[in-house]
Amino acid sequence: MRKVKFAQQTFHDKLSAIITQFPKIESIHPFYADLANVLYDKDHFKIALGQVSNVTKFIDRIAKEYVKLLKYADSPFKCKMLKKAALGRMCTLVRKLKDTLAYLEEVRRHLSRLPNINVFSKTLLLAGHPNVGKSTFMNVLSNANVETANWAFTTRSLYVGHFDYQLEKWQVIDTPGILDRPLNARNTIEMTSIVSLAHLPAAILFLIDISTTCGYTIEEQVNLLISLAAVLKNKPVVVVLNKIDICKPSEISQEELNLIHSLSNYFEFLQFVGCSTKTGEGLDEAKNKACEMLVALRKRNKLLSGKSVVNTESSYVSNVPTDPQRPAYIPPVEGTKQKLTLDSISEYINKQGGAGVFSIGANEKWLLANDEWKNDKFPEFFEGKNIYDFIDEDICAKLETLEKEEQEIELLWNKSLNEPTEQWYALKNSIYEMRVEAEAKRLLSIMKRSKSSAINSRQFIDTSEFKKRLEELDIEPEDVLKKLKTISTDIDSDYVSDEDDYLMSNSDAELNKEDINVDVPQISNSNNAQSLQKRIRKFKLARRTGAKGIKAKLDLLPKDRKSKGFKNHPELLAESEKHVKKIQKRFVTPSSNQQKWQSHESDRFIGTMKPKHLFSGKRSNGKTDRR
Ligand SMILES: Nc1nc2c(ncn2[C@@H]2O[C@H](COP(=O)(O)OP(=O)(O)OP(=O)(O)O)[C@@H](O)[C@H]2O)c(=O)[nH]1
């Protein structure tokens, strides 16, 4: 399976690289697209690439199918057979692609040999019949070294050379010779020339051999140019009458001259130059004319298209006057009292120290209340802060209002300090009350601690120590006494009088009251009343002597309520039972804050220290209750 996949991946990578690395005819410049079409036949080229793409897809599909089969193969032998079949099919497909790949390789090599023509740079294009001296012209003009020979079609493809004109680099392209025949009869070599003539935005140097040593008559050569008129539309054409060293233009017959002059009817931009590539005569003139025409045409086209021609070719050589007159412009000064003239300003500057030492700033025109302020210097930044941020136009008004507010507040403050308000008095009184209450409470606690009913509050207050203390605190003893009375009535009215009640806790007192409330209506005139009183006393005694509280409280309850007093009153009976249950619940059940050992020894709980895994996590098998 691995081998099949590897083979598929390798084939896929290689074939996709071929497809992606070839230029896409639709996306390249029309010159190159047409050139590729002429040289390699666009359809053929596309079909070849399509075949490669199809084979890639087939190989992918074969690999996918066989991998699936290999997955479910039941024996190694079968696997081996399947692998063999898959690789065999892939190789067969690639073998069938042999011719296509060979063609594509040829194309690739040819493409790599093509000259590097920049379709956007300024170009001169040499065209004409074979053997007219195009390659010789090119060799003289540029640094190229193109083969020249005295027979037709010495040059079979495009050649590029470079030369400088007006500090710019131009390219010159030598094309193969063209014959005057219909387009479909032309061969690939001729078509290369036609394509470059049609697509390159260049100036055309059409060479005519006036000596006819090339083997073609002047008429044939003129007719060729006329036949190319449609292709060369809107292009500058320079007709170079070559080989003037052999045959002078004056030696040409009038008919032939007329024929040559008639060319101007077919072309918009046409010029004639006589030249000899052998001697070099007229060569520069031909070159310069072609270049000038192309530059002029480009400028014209740019102007027509609405683009600016500034900073374009040769604009830097253009009409800058040698001695420009640039008089100084003094703007009219308005709104000033005194009109400043150029002389007065220069005089003033000279007075102040001259140019470079003094310059008139904008502050000269400021309209200030005092003229001296004009030259006042103030820093823009002060202590790292921009002064402008702190400039406030309404600052004076704001300051005034703030000052007024401050004065008002000050007046109020003085007034409140001198004359205490009602609130102040109320506060003072409440503080005094609080102090009196604190003293009264203190006194009460001392009295409680003394445990003597005979001692009264007056005795305490009249002691020297207390008197002194109250004097220091500026408290009237009478006030403390009054407060003491109110506090004692609030907390425990029978505090001083009844010793028993004092000794009873609040909860006990409640309990007794409940019991008494329940029992008293029925047992007021019987012996039970006396027994209850007895039990209460017993309970109090028990508390005082330190007996257990629960037992004592249980003793308070009547032993047989159904037979004693509640027999004929089911409602009271039910109520009393409710009370009994309540009390039992409260005292028999150990409360939450009671210590554990107090409930019972047997109630002690010691948790079994089982391992954690028996309590938590997923059970792999069965239920938890088996453990
Ligand atoms: N006397 C003379 N001979 C020239 C002149 N220019 C070119 N020749 C000769 O003409 C012959 C052809 O020149 P080429 O430059 O190869 O012509 P071509 O136009 O490039 O020819 P193809 O490449 O075949 O299209 C050569 O033998 C040159 O020596 C010239 O100005 N005077």
Ligand SMILES: [Mg+2]
């Ligand atoms: Mg040539």
